Amino acid sequence: MTVAAVVFDVGETLLDDTREWNAWADWIGVPRHTFSAVLGAVTAAGRDNAETFRYFRPDFDLATERAHREANGRGEQIEESDLYSDVRPCLNELHRRGLWLGVAGNQTAKAAALLRALDLPVDHIATSAEWGVAKPDPAFFEQVIATAGVEPGRIVYVGDHRDNDVIPAKAAGIRTVLLRRGPWGYLWADNPVARQNADWVIDSLAELPALLGTA
Known part of the structure; x- marks a missing residue:
């Protein structure tokens, strides 16, 4: 598919x-x-x-x-420098190919506004605070499917967390990518349960366009 x-x-x-x-x-x-x-x-x-x-x-x-x-003026901030270096090249290439791109995670409503201010080449940005439901609740991934507007088998969810990303997304019928990045990604990239539920495990978003080109 x-x-x-x-x-x-x-x-x-x-x-x-x-x-x-x-x-x-x-x-x-x-x-x-x-x-x-x-x-x-x-x-x-x-x-x-x-x-x-x-x-x-x-x-x-x-x-x-x-x-x-x-x-106290010490609140949450998200700036261009907080993006990993492989993010924009990956998003730009997937956008060029005409794929629908979304961002959805367990974050605050402020984080959503800060992400939108970065003007990423994506079609939709949402957070758990805006949706009123957080991962790994199945309702979160039901919302992902509804927002993307296509069958779950045609959606790929990319994340670093075994229990919040890979397992519940897979249970919803979504295809999954586990990114070996950050403490959770490194901890679980070779975990048998994670491997069983991840369609792919990658070390960088730079790998994603080529990988999806064969999917």
Whole structure:
């Protein structure tokens, strides 16, 4: 079945999350390497990223602290420099071929606005906050399918996370690409369950146009 649409996750797929994680470490007042190490341990245990904060502040509430950051002028930022270098060349080539391109991830409504301001060559950008449902909920991928407007077997979802991206997208009938990038991508790229559910595993988005050319 010919691929008609490609939808991309955001963090560690399109965006290097280093700056945002460092901003959180600074905000809660812990050394960046310490925060990173605990995040890695949470990741390896297959738990939600938000649990990282509770090791440092047991009563931490992510939504409240995010609002406090914004109010203090230290809120979320996404700039051109946060994009991985292979993002625009990949998107430009897939756009040139006439594929429908989307971006959909577990992010805030502000992140969606910041991504739109980058003027990426995509047809649609949405986040979990805008849709009111987050990965890995099956309803998120139902929304992906509805937004792309084609049969799920003609959609490819590209992400770095085994449990949030590859497994639920595959269960929805979507074809899947696991990107070996960021802590989750490296952790799970060779995982048997990830391999069972990923149609392809790649090391860079530069590989994607050629790969889809044979799909």
